[in-house]
Amino acid sequence: MSCQSIIELCLLTQEEAWDLFKRRANIKDDCSNELKGVVRNITDECKVLPIAIVTVGSALKGKSFVEWKSALLKLKESQPMDIEKGLSNPYACFELSYNHLSSSTAKSLFLLCSMFPKDYSINKEDLVRFGNGILVLGESIDSMEKVRTEIDVAINVLLDSCLLILDREQESIVKIHDLVRDVALWIARNQSQSFLVDRKAVPRLLMENETVKDTKVISLWDLEENFKLSDEFHCPTLTSLLLHSRVLKFEEPNIYLGGMKALKVLALIRFSFKWSINMWYHRETWSVPQSIVQLTNLHTLCLRGNALGDISFLVTLEQLKILDLRGSSFVELPNKIADKKKLKLLDFSDFSAYDFGDIEESRALSMKGYNVSSISSSMNDLFLSAELLQLRKCRIDNKDYLSSKVKRLEFEVCPDMKFIVDDRIKAKSNNLEIEQVFSHLLSLELDQMESLEQVFQDSSINISLQNLQSLSIEKCPLMHNISFPKASNLSKLKKLHLRRCRMLKSALFTPSIAQTLVLLEELHIYECSKLKHIIEEHDEEGNVLGNRNDGYSMSAFQNLRRIKAHYCNELVSILPLSFVWNLSRLECIDVTYCHNLKYVIGERKDDWVSLYQRKENKSVEIEINLPALKELYLYSV
Template identity: 40%
Template sequence: MAEVGISVATKVAEYLVQPVIRQGQYLFCANKFLKNLKDKKKELMSTRDIVVKRVEEAKRKTERIEDVVQKWLTEVQTLLEEVKKLEQQVKANNSCFQGRCPTWKRYHLCKEMVEKTKVMIEFDNKSNFKTFARLATLPGIEYSSSEGFTCFESTKLAYAQIWEALQDDGVYRIALFGLGGSGKTTLVTEVRKKAKESNLFDRVVAVTASQTPNVRNIQGQMADMLNFKLEEETEKGRAQQLHMRLKEEKRILVIVDDVWGEFNLKDIGIDFYMCHNGSCKIILTTRRQQVCTLMDCQKKIRLDLLNEDEAWALFKRHAEPDNQSSLSLSSVAQDIARECKGLPIAIQAVGRSLKGQSIHEWKIALEKLRSSKPVDVEDGQGNVFSCLKLSYDYLKDENKLLFLICCIFPEDYYISNEDLIRCGVGLGVYGEYQSFDLARSQIMVGINKLVDSCLLMHSVRWSGGITLKMHDLVRNLGLWIASKEGRTIMVNLSNNLSLIGDGVINDQFAVSSWYRQTNQISTLFVAAKLEILWIETGGSLDLSSASFEGLQGLKVMVLDSSCNYNPTSCNLSLPPSIESLTNLQTLCLRGWKLGDISFVVKLKKLEVLELKYCFFNELPNQIANLNKLKLLDLSECAALLENYEAIGELSEIEELYVSDASHPRGMWRNPSPSFGDNVVATKLQRYVIKFV
């Protein structure tokens, strides 16, 4: 108990005695306090001079000084003036410091000197500013790309999804993907602006990756946005500097625009932990959906195209057709906006190029769009195809050819994977292949690449099947590229091929005709460069007067009676010269009454032979001579087959599809087919057999 009493007494002594000692110092240590005051004043003035020099240097660089720096300088100046006055008071009352007897004046001045000394020490310690200055920004330049931004319904949806993800603590990597020119950059610029205004993040940084990322350049962009100077020379050293700087922010948003492939964020200074602990979030934009997966994005958001009303509203803003009173111009303008198919960059570029032009210019532009010819856009306003062409340029050569094949179909056509596979094999898109199954896989990978690059789109037909579609302007781009690269494609929609003048197809790489009224072609075909001939009609077709001898380079031929697959009503008459197509590798005849098909045995390079929905007498015995044939499609062939044993003679066949249209209730069977005693089709990998 006595020990407790002693302890309490000691504490009481501390509280009572220590203040008395401090007060006594004010009376008996005056010279010491005055010396300390002068020393700290000198140190603070030296620090102030250093800060002033930094301010002058920053201003020469047109940097904007942070408010905290300006405030420090102002308060330091005020403090130094107060210290100067205090020194004058001490000098004026010098007699108070000479005698041994303490006075109230001495006590008061000493106490004030101690307090001012402490304040000067505090200001000196605050001179290590976290951020000293930043690059000056001209009014409006930071968000210039979003000028005139309109949040359409499609944009609102993507915007809302991004904003929701930014507020979700469990999501730290967000991807916005869509077709080139669909407005991704503009949208994330608006998100960036909103993020800064809402104070959701302490700092928002936006950089551009581009097609071939330059790590050093990206690091420089980030440093500029952070008002931070990179001292290191190596990319690794700069990444470490940026990493340490980013760690100073509690919450930071980094927008990486125009990402084309996988790259390691750690290379530029953003590590995995920063994202996981919630201090950093990433938004990236890309044209390629696969990038979203490669970059481990948890939220993948598609930016859709504009609907017709939105497209018209955007077009009017840039073309200003309402400023001209002509009703006919308004009608043409709406047709042009419709032809742009909802792609913002195309709408803007075409609209700007036509602004203030006469109705004659507008009509010519509409005709160019409708006839798949690019509309020229003036320099400075961008080319309607320049952004889209980047996606094409990024493809491998074989995928570029596959892309061009897609362009032989009309606008809004539902393209089947199987058509692309059979055409691709015929053209040798991927060169030689070990097996047809491998070639099929390679082409499917190529299709996925095109979809991933937004050059193709998955689509669902009204009947429910999954197909592919190509945006009309992307298709026009392909036709334009084909003409520039010496692979011109002619897509005939409105004329009988016999009425097309001589020489028109001489230099064509591909000719496709979709004119349903075509029933006879007597043209003498002379086209050494032609590799694809695709004709679709609405009935019988007479080619008996045509000559194929000038088509020695033809590799793919498709003759289709369209949806009228009644082979008893659609006659196809072929000329004897069809046997001269010795380079033909894919032949597809669909829905025809053929009769004798012995001509096929002369086509020694055939790899794909399709006779779907056709009626013919029998398979020729010599079909075994087609020793390169990999795929034979006899699906839904009527009155099949008097000589089906010949199929067993095909030594290289890998895919076989056989069914009898005269027995629609037939059963599907999966066991290995039997085509006679001399079966040599040992490479068969895929087959469908449908008999009764």
């Protein structure tokens, strides 16, 4: 690359290095001279290298004087002999930061990050999947959500220690500095956990089999078409093998896996966790190496962006917990795959990582571009056993997703689907079976469902939604009604988000359903231009609502914190008087571009006149208090 000019970046001066170290380590100017002297010496050991100063300062922040002295001694004594001249001090600094990590999970995760190439954007979900079975986790970590939580905590520890860097634009991405990555590889080698990441050195190393016999991780990216891992290769200690190539066929005789009996993670991939259609380079079908059946300890199998053909071998992998086939095609999902009790995550999709919130799923199924109407019996079994179900661009005619087990249900761009729950549910054998539908559902997300008219076709069906915590509906242009079942008990609903449902006319809740909203915290409605009321004006008998003696729950909306309504041009009112007696936690009312809004509270002038008349007769007391209100924003209403 030619440049018009070369700008030389100078090292920090001694005083600049001292100021930076003080800021990172939180050293005050009025600290003792004894501590100041030790800190000065540690700063000198960092050799005015900013990244070394930042990591060491972060590692020692808040430590006692004794720990500072101990750190100085270790830095002076720890001068790596196998490091090229000029890097021994920085290596010692990073090793000190690593040793000060309080979490064994963070230490193992730090080493795991070195398996990715230099300057690589590491998706957190890849750390979850590639780290499963090899990271040091707590003994009670028995679900994928607990694994994610544990890894998130470890990532935060590494970010605080400046050993990892958070991407400024994407919170799901972390990075590792090239020099820090080199240190991680060096530490792994010193701990007899050698990582082989240099693809150029592989041919020579594979010929010298002794060199790789103690290797724990092999991670080789951008492999050429002539790469081979022959049957002469034996690595009995290998726990993780990741091979990335846009051109290589991952099949025998190119790849032989029989000499890796301890392997727990196998990834043969063409792209990382996030990808686009432009990354789909190689579509020629190839056969998965038959030697894979010898991997009796395999926990994670990741085959991304491949035309796989026959995958019947999957049923032989008894220890499999994660099966990641993102962007891959295959002839048929093998029978009995749903019977694999240890399988926790099955991913057929190509879209981004999901946020599970409080859901601890034991089995997840994610698909894109399938005709669900013609799926095999084995796939149908997976539908019925999935606790997280994500469907994107799928044609859906049957309703096998109406399971009592599903906890999180997500639809995106599924064409020709008018209802999520239609009249065919009545064909179930008995009323008790109908009651079990969605009985464990915690979250429902609908996005870009172009044909959706109603969520529930018939409000008389006996479904209560008693565990639903979150409902999000976006960009459903034909939806005119949610039509919650009359039996709905939304006492656990915390979040309701509606966006760009421009044909939505009917009120969201009947009064009887609204009275169950005791935990609702967020009510956000954007660009629902035809919506007039959030709660219906009349109850089921046609009586007008308007006072606290109507019999509706005094506890409804008691946890409501935020009300936001933007660009709802026909909206007349937010909440009727009957439901505003207990808004003690309401912090924010934000209403903008709702041109026909007449009342934030109440629905008609007569409501207030009647209320004041009853107050004069002492038949009712007015107790509308908003003690927690911090923001009241009314614009263009």
